[in-house]
Amino acid sequence: MPSKYEELGVDVSKKGVEFLKKITDDMFPEAFCSIVKDPLNPEWGIILHTDGAGTKPVVSYLYYRETGDVRFFETLVEDIVAMNVDDAACVGGLPIAFSDYVAINPFKLSKQDLLNSLAKGFSKTFSKLRDYGINILFSGGETADLSDIVRTFDISGTVLARVELSRVITGRNISPGDIIIGLRSGGKARYEERENSGIMCNGITLARHCLLSNEYLKKYPEISSEETKGYYGRFKIDSFIDELSMTVGEAILSPTRIYLPIIIEILREIRVKAMVHNTGGGLTKCLKLGRNIKYVKDNLPEPDPIFKLIQNESGEDWRNMYQNFNMGVGLEIVVEKGDEERIINISEKFGVSAQIIGRCEKSSEGNSLTIISKYGKFNYN
């Protein structure tokens, strides 16, 4: 039976991607993201990594149309920067430069409003990172008028990052006995301005459809394809939900946390075995890494209220929830037993709570994952 999420046309297993994966010039195919060799600097690897903001643009568009407020165009920049730089950081890569790609239907929204907001977002985001010694050069990007392709707009970005080949985090030496630390996706880091729902950029399609009222679709048919059969939520975009301590719109559009300032300090002090950015694939993303490892996550934090709300409103299986969403854990770090306290301390110094969420055991064949939660015990491989 397809999950609620698959019914909306989203395939978390990313079928077909293997064709492209197969032809990459990846030096470390087992690592979290591709690294190619740097012809000019043989001791270094290049990470050229592209990622988008999922369907968050649809909700930021709706917010803009309903309120005239452009602030969630601005925060989309944090999403695309986080989605890229934190993926690169998972292999030890430090960002050098960034470019963006925007495809827009100019009949539906003002390109000037959008691009002006994005420019402000880039200035703010890169300036905040500079305070932590992270200097990302913005090289511009492309804006394409594609009304016959995009219903509203789409945004993605590409980061160029570098890593010394001797310091690549491949995940190759994850061993039974290693500890998995989870860093929280919700809350508010010291360097952030607002409380965050923790949703990041994955699962947005399901979140939108199950939370937002179909009235919006009647008013703005451009927020959905015909096939996804409408929105079925009980909420308006500005409905304030007590459990969330924010509106539904703010919860869906909370920008993806950029973990990089924390990661850099961790990497400076501790030799980590693996890092996993829990984007597409949610808490099962770790299955990409390691050899014959059984990941056991039996001490996950209580999922942030947004995830419980989505589960409740959509009726999605809990098993799928852990695969569609980060469920409150945006980044996982695998370390040797003994290093866990130092990681937790560094993260909490930045205001991001962290805890041991599980451990690595030996698997007889391939990787597997067991999640033990109060919502059930789920196995994945």
Added chain:
Amino acid sequence: MPSKYEELGVDVSKKGVEFLKKITDDMFPEAFCSIVKDPLNPEWGIILHTDGAGTKPVVSYLYYRETGDVRFFETLVEDIVAMNVDDAACVGGLPIAFSDYVAINPFKLSKQDLLNSLAKGFSKTFSKLRDYGINILFSGGETADLSDIVRTFDISGTVLARVELSRVITGRNISPGDIIIGLRSGGKARYEERENSGIMCNGITLARHCLLSNEYLKKYPEISSEETKGYYGRFKIDSFIDELSMTVGEAILSPTRIYLPIIIEILREIRVKAMVHNTGGGLTKCLKLGRNIKYVKDNLPEPDPIFKLIQNESGEDWRNMYQNFNMGVGLEIVVEKGDEERIINISEKFGVSAQIIGRCEKSSEGNSLTIISKYGKFNYN
């Protein structure tokens, strides 16, 4: 009065892009594309450049739905590679690595068919370039299921290229008296497999709408937004047109020529003053470069038949045609008088015809362009 092209929601002047341009860390803001400094190699600049295939995906989708043939998914790779590597080459950049971004509506087409074809396209294109000593590492990319955003699919790419700072082609020293050489976009280069209509990736929205029959829109409503008011062409996608020596579908989907093998040989032998890849903005793209230069193009080749057909079917002004399309000249090279013959010889050795198309004169204020053709005399600034 808006041009036929603007009525379709495409703004060739790219309003709003200045917001992003303003905040780039560009070392040479006057050059053809952004160059940022390389912190690891202070003598080198980094070009991180993103561009897409315009609305060619719509036509390749239509071709696939009508014929089941995936070959024009494969050739889209040539488009996105050309759009990126040749832009980077215009400042002297040589490509190192490439990543792609695909946003897809999986309800409308098979992701596996698309990605498998793209993978074949990347293998072929990079292998062909390797024959000319150009080694581009493929670092993969992102494929996003976005049925609520994209009607069919969208594709873009990002190239990482490098240039020695002492060899950057800024266009700064274009002087009155310099000669403009035009390299043809149509025909067939030695390293290409098929005759090319010359259309490249710009103006595709107008080409589609004025050439293709509205029957397709009735059959596949997903090939247009509501606002663009339908297709109004006389042709089927497989209509063979004698003047084109190919079908309408093949003409619109002819892949953008990759000039890089020719450019590399030119740069090895001749110090060029500027290069202009005639993408968005068509033959007016040169206005970006130089200081107080009046470009006079009075010896343009006869536009390839596809451009005449589009003009005839759409009724677009000729003045606009030169701004929407490359009109048969895909790449312009500005050199000192005396160097023109060597450039033409190199290009023709590769099977790409080239000719002197005009010259640079002094302008009293800012840049300007005069096109003198049998279709009229047009001024731009």
